[in-house]
Amino acid sequence: MNSNELKKSVAMAVLDYIHPGEIIGIGTGSTVYYFIKALSTVKNLIRGAISSSNSSTFFLKKYGIPVYNLNDMKSLTLYIDSADEINFKLQMIKGGGAALTNEKIIASVAKEFICIADESKLVQVLGEFPLPVEIIPMATSCVLNKLKMLGGKPKVRKNVITDNGNIIIDIYNFKISDPIAMEKKINSFPGVVSVGLFAIRKADVALISTASGIKKITRN
Numbered sequence: 001m002n003s004n005e006l007k008k009s010v011a012m013a014v015l016d017y018i019h020p021g022e023i024i025g026i027g028t029g030s031t032v033y034y035f036i037k038a039l040s041t042v043k044n045l046i047r048g049a050i051s052s053s054n055s056s057t058f059f060l061k062k063y064g065i066p067v068y069n070l071n072d073m074k075s076l077t078l079y080i081d082s083a084d085e086i087n088f089k090l091q092m093i094k095g096g097g098a099a100l101t102n103e104k105i106i107a108s109v110a111k112e113f114i115c116i117a118d119e120s121k122l123v124q125v126l127g128e129f130p131l132p133v134e135i136i137p138m139a140t141s142c143v144l145n146k147l148k149m150l151g152g153k154p155k156v157r158k159n160v161i162t163d164n165g166n167i168i169i170d171i172y173n174f175k176i177s178d179p180i181a182m183e184k185k186i187n188s189f190p191g192v193v194s195v196g197l198f199a200i201r202k203a204d205v206a207l208i209s210t211a212s213g214i215k216k217i218t219r220n
Ligand SMILES: O=C(CO)[C@H](O)[C@H](O)COP(=O)(O)O
Pocket: 027, 028, 029, 030, 031, 032, 081, 082, 083, 084, 093, 094, 095, 096, 097, 098, 099, 100, 103
């Protein structure tokens, strides 16, 4: 199975975790695109979605799924999203699709976060994938300097403006031994909107798509 087939398969498998009739939070990216398509094959499975990006909103509307505003929600039971990397503690690097801040906001209020990913995303140590940081444009050089002091190689992502009008710095060559401490540290730099480390609010369940089926990992 290639990576797209693995993504499609986990996107179908997560349908079993949805309580019919709810409004659920939805992430961003190609795995989530397959998930939105899968949702559209089951009529009225969900009442609607809270979307984490303009692109997911576009696909949700295209497939006839109503999109609601997070500010109108009293609570949210479920958030479904993928990741760029996930470790066995269910901590993640996210933001390859530049939607990290909105994803983090929705994940922070959802009672349950299910991460759907193909097996290439499962790692022992986070940091092979460049760590995205969303920043306010005027803070670019001062945040770059602070990030350099942490040991990696930060670079501004070219030709990308986030849905919030900000820019992304990706930190290369940056193995993360203590994700919670690093998330707190990078969050503390003025000008940082959010860092794509999901270690403080990690996933509750990961469904990992492999050639031999879907593996479920739950947080301990
Ligand atoms: O964090 C994300 C977007 O900001 C995505 O979850 C992550 O980039 C994985 O994407 P894909 O499903 O395309 O591999």
